[in-house]
Amino acid sequence: MSKNNVIAPYLLIFFIIIFTWADTYLSVVHAEPVGKINIVGSKTRTDVLSFFMDTKEGEEFDPARFANDIQRLKNTGLFYDISGDIQEKDGRMNITLSLTNKVSLIPIFKFKQGGGTSVLTLGAYEVNFLDRMLEIGAQYERMSGKNGFVAWFRHPYFFSNMNRVGVEIYDHIFTLPLLTHEGEEEAFFDNDQSQWTMFIERRVNGNFLAGLALNYYTNTFTPDNSTADKTTRNTQFNTKQELHDGTTISAGPSVVLGQINTERFYVKGTTLAFHAEIAENLLGSDFSFVKGLIHLTSAFHPWERVNIATQFKLGSKTGNEFQHKFYLGGLESLRGFFDGQFRGEHMWVANIESGRVSLPVCQLWNGLPIHSSENLSRCIAHRRGQNTGAV
16 A cells, blocks of 8 residues: 555545634634614513623624524513614624514403303403513412402513513412212312412523422312202312311422423424422422423424424322312313313323414415514405405
8 A cells, every 4th residue: 555545545634624623713713793782663671672682782693593582572472573683884784683572461351151150250450561571470260259360570681681480379269069980969169278489590592491480379179068968079079188278388499301392373393391399298288299291392484374383291299188189170271171171190181272373364465474463464454455456
């Protein structure tokens, strides 16, 4: 073998290393800095939006970082339009970020009736409180003649755009009759539950979020013995499942892998969440138990105007106290069954749903993006013109 044949592979490796290093070096050294960042069209305060972005004036411009900033703002669900225009001038990348806020004050009105129970809910929440992207809300509930309320506050960028904190306060009186798996009435009593929850979440990176919740809640059970039949059923139920008033103090660590992103009307991505709740007498809790939940969620956007979402939940716990069981049934967990009809120490549930977005005629006619409030107005005006025969 000649000397040249021996040296050739080493020369090839050397030049590959040199070219790779040169390409990386040049891309870093000659990356242009960010010039002026102009934010227009948003009702949210500019200093808040700037804090929400990792792209900063004077730092090197990173297209991937800027794309993450845009996606982070989209995921807030606060804006119709988010677009960025980048112009190079005098060796700097000047950015104009255009945003259009959605209506941020959301009223709440719900009425449900069935199975001998009626629920009226009235309230409102604001997701751009003080124009700072803070969320605050409250609602009043009246369930079968009993009053309750909920109030909450959430801060989505506590000391960092990676942190989210919140406080939630509940006071409910649940008067739903207990049902067997077959839907037959089993027992009748009120469950007066008050709860305080504080939580903090930190998104370590785009695909890893960690959180911790602290819970303090009390339960008081009052049997409804207004008739002989109810008294008999309540007595029979208590021989199988004795109800205990008390206070629960628990900690709830959680980890979420993956991320679901919002794009206009659609959501796309996958998350795998691990939640736990741990109550212990040493913390001052009247009850001790460990509760675990695995939650897989996926969303797809396979075709235009079509969104598909699916989820799978698997849970298990120790202990058998009535107020700490898993509950399934109702619109929030298992449609077609009464609220809380299924209960136990172990559970699993899975579902898949499909949604279709209906677009105005004018979008198909002239391509106007209806996520723009200005174009939406023009779109509506155009449709009215069609309906009245105007040209």
